[in-house]
Amino acid sequence: MYQHLDLQGQPLPYAVGKVVCVGRSYQDHATELNNPIPSQPLLFIKPASSLAGLNEPLLLPQGLGAVHHELEVALLIGRRLCHAEPGHTQDAIVGVGLALDLTLRDLQNDLKAKGHPWERAKAFDGSCPMSPFAVPDMLGDLQQLDFSLQVNGVTRQRGNTADMMWTFAQLLAEMSRSFTLNPGDIVLTGTPKGVAELKPQDTLDMQLNGQYRFSAQVAG
Ligand code: ZN
Numbered sequence: 001m002y003q004h005l006d007l008q009g010q011p012l013p014y015a016v017g018k019v020v021c022v023g024r025s026y027q028d029h030a031t032e033l034n035n036p037i038p039s040q041p042l043l044f045i046k047p048a049s050s051l052a053g054l055n056e057p058l059l060l061p062q063g064l065g066a067v068h069h070e071l072e073v074a075l076l077i078g079r080r081l082c083h084a085e086p087g088h089t090q091d092a093i094v095g096v097g098l099a100l101d102l103t104l105r106d107l108q109n110d111l112k113a114k115g116h117p118w119e120r121a122k123a124f125d126g127s128c129p130m131s132p133f134a135v136p137d138m139l140g141d142l143q144q145l146d147f148s149l150q151v152n153g154v155t156r157q158r159g160n161t162a163d164m165m166w167t168f169a170q171l172l173a174e175m176s177r178s179f180t181l182n183p184g185d186i187v188l189t190g191t192p193k194g195v196a197e198l199k200p201q202d203t204l205d206m207q208l209n210g211q212y213r214f215s216a217q218v219a220g
Contacts (some may be wrong), residue, residue, distance in 0.1 A: 002051040004076060004095070004184065005132040007212065012095065012133065014078065014184035019046040019128050020071075020175050021101060025164050025190025027172050029070075030191045041166055041174050044118060046101075050128040051186075052140060057219035058102075059126045060198060065106025070191035071149040071157045074099035075168065076133045077185045081176040086169040092181070093168070095133025098147060098206045098214060099188050102127040103195070128187065131206065131214040139209055143167055150205040151198070159192030 004012040023042040024030040030037050052058070060067045078094030101122070108121035136142060148158040166174070171189060175181060198204075202218040 002048075002053055002130070005053065006095075007132050007134055008050045009132065012076070014076065014094070014167075016048045016051060017182050017185040018048060019050060019099075019177055019186045019188060020181065021046060021122075021188040022166075022171055022175075022190045025166060025171070026159060026192040027165060028163070028193040028215050029191050029195065032195070037165075041171060043175060043178065044122060045179065046123045046128050049125050050123055052126045052129050054129055054131055054216040056215055057217050058129050058198070059219050060102070060200070061104060061124055064104050066104070068103045068105045068195045069101055069149065069151070069156070069198050069204070070101035070195050071147065071159070071204050072099050072101050072188040072191050073145060073147055073161055073208075074130060075172075075187040075189065077181045077187065078183050080183065081172055081181040084173050084176040086167070086173040089169045089176075092172065093136050095144070096139055096145075096208070097131040097133040098138050098140065099131065099186070100129045100204075101188055101191060102129065102170075102198075102214075106198075114186075128188075129216060131208075134208065134212055139211065147208050148206070149194075152197075153205075156196055157194035158191055161189070163192065164190065169196040
């Protein structure tokens with residue numbers, strides 16, 4: 001059963017809630033998939049059942065086409081945000097980690113072409129592998145975080161939160177206009193370019209700001 005964990009592997013005192021995600025918040029990723037640059041954040045939700053800890057092997061859905069990794073900075077929410085102003089969101093972030101927004105890309109392309117919702121491609125069980133959370137104060141300026149993903153020793157994705165089209169504060173405020181963020185909810189803040197397919201037994205190594213490293217293994 002997934003729980004939010006701190007860097008020592010201890011459970012954090014927040015209930016597990018929903019995951020609110022933003023698509024296309026890094027321009028280089030929007031263009032790599034030939035998507036238009038949105039004028040406002042494209043939001044979607046993964047349910048609590050999508051969360052999985054990195055200590056368990058990642059289970060990929062079978063027979064549904066390619067599963068892509070999207071490496072994203074994840075924010076753990078510690079205070080209720082509802083119609084929040086951007087200037088009043090900073091202290092709501094009580095943890096910062098890295099998540100994989102796993103995406104059934106072939107299925108997503110089918111759903112997009114039909115104008116259908118993305119949930120089957122984005123919100124399935126285990127579609128949000130989540131690292132332990134670092135304390136925000138330990139990371140310095142959250143809007144200048146370097147993060148990267150290696151798969152089998154080869155760098156696939158590298159980003160910096162300075163390149164986001166919207167700041168964390170703007171995103172949290174915008175999200176909170178449609179979806180109240182509750183303590184224990186997680187916000188995924190978008191992926192930089194380099195999304196690609198995961199295969200059984202792949203080894204993943206992620207780093208956050210050169211300070212924290214997380215690894216994971218895809219099930220065989
Ligand atoms: Zn994503």
